Amino acid sequence: MAKKKGRSVPKAEVSDKPxxxxxxxxxxxxxxxxxxANELKKEEQERREAEQLKAEEARKAxxxxxxxxxxHLLSKSDLDWHKYK
Structure with missing residues (x-):
């Protein structure tokens, strides 16, 4: 008995893909x-970095x-002065 070779797909079926x-x-x-697309990603990253920098500056101010x-300092301070004697 002879071995069958693998079925080959006709070219018409391969080209039927959209x-x-x-x-x-x-x-x-x-x-x-x-x-x-790379330029847009770069611009978006620069915008985010600028926004983070601005937020950090606002927080520091x-x-x-x-x-x-x-x-504010008085309200945040510890009023238990016995600790510091």
Whole structure:
């Protein structure tokens, strides 16, 4: 008995798959889109960093203001002076 070779898929069945957007677009267009996506990610990251820096500066300014506020310092201080004798 002769062994059967694996079934080969006819070419018509392989080409029946729907074309994807990547197949339809040219390589240069795909490269441009990837570059644009990378630029957008970079801009988003820079915006987040600037936002974090701004929030940190605001927090430091608020802390400095509170450190100069006698009422705040008095309310935060421990009133048990016996510990410090």
């Amino acid at each position: 074309a994807t957007l990547k197949d339809l677009l040219g390589a240069d267009t795909i490269a441009k889109l990837k570059e644009q 608020e802390q400095k203001r509170l450190d100069n506020d006698f009422e």
